[in-house]
Amino acid sequence: xxxxxxxxxxxxxxxxxxxxxxxxxxxxxxxxxxxxxxxxxxxxxxxxxxxxxxxxxxxxxxxxxxxxxxxxxxxxxxxxxxxxxxxxxxxxxxxxxxxxxxxxxxxxxxxxxxxxxxxxxxxxxxxxxxxxxxxxxxxxxxxxxxxxxxxxxxxxxxxx
Numbered sequence: 058x059x060x061x062x063x064x065x066x067x068x069x070x071x072x073x074x075x076x077x078x079x080x081x082x083x084x085x086x087x088x089x090x091x092x093x094x095x096x097x098x099x100x101x102x103x104x105x106x107x108x109x110x111x112x113x114x115x116x117x118x119x120x121x122x123x124x125x126x127x128x129x130x131x132x133x134x135x136x137x138x139x140x141x142x143x144x145x146x147x148x149x150x151x152x153x154x155x156x157x158x159x160x161x162x163x164x165x166x167x168x169x170x171x172x173x174x175x176x177x178x179x180x181x182x183x184x185x186x187x188x189x190x191x192x193x194x195x196x197x198x199x200x201x202x203x204x205x206x207x208x209x210x211x212x213x214x215x216x217x
Contacts, residue, residue, distance in 0.1 A: 059168035060187075064194050067166040074141030074155040084163065087154060089192045091127030095156075096208055097164070097182040099171060101135045101143035105205050110184070111147050113210035118152050121210070124217040132156040134164055134181045158182070169199065186213045 066088040073082045087093065096114060098106035111131055121129060130153065133140065137157035144155045164170050164182040171183045186208035188196040196216055198207035206212065
């Protein structure tokens with residue numbers, strides 16, 4: 058079952074890419090307080106994710122903050138070392154939390170997994186954007202397979 062507006066974010070531990078290496082974080086810590094914009098990508102270093110999705114959020118950080126966003130999270134079913142390398146490649150710095158859902162447990166708990174086994178990519182995350190406030194989902198926009206419209210930074214900004 059897919060998470061929906063009004064639902065609470067499930068409580069669990071994940072890894073985040075940090076300047077000094079992977080860091081264990083809880084979803085309560087990431088999503089529990091304030092307004093959080095999360096966007097998920099099928100994979101780090103993939104074409105649309107690297108050319109458009111992550112760069113769009115980096116470009117619009119100030120605009121998102123001006124709309125009251127406390128934290129921006131980029132999530133993928135990748136390990137924290139890959140997320141860290143991608144953050145460095147994209148000049149993210151500490152502006153966006155790079156959340157690694159290495160085994161896809163969190164993604165599956167949200168009901169937003171995407172089976173790409175036939176393409177040799179395993180089970181990944183659907184491309185989506187979500188806004189949470191104090192741990193509850195207030196907006197959720199899930200892309201159709203291959204889509205890149207409702208989860209882009211500009212669409213999230215327009216919805217805030």
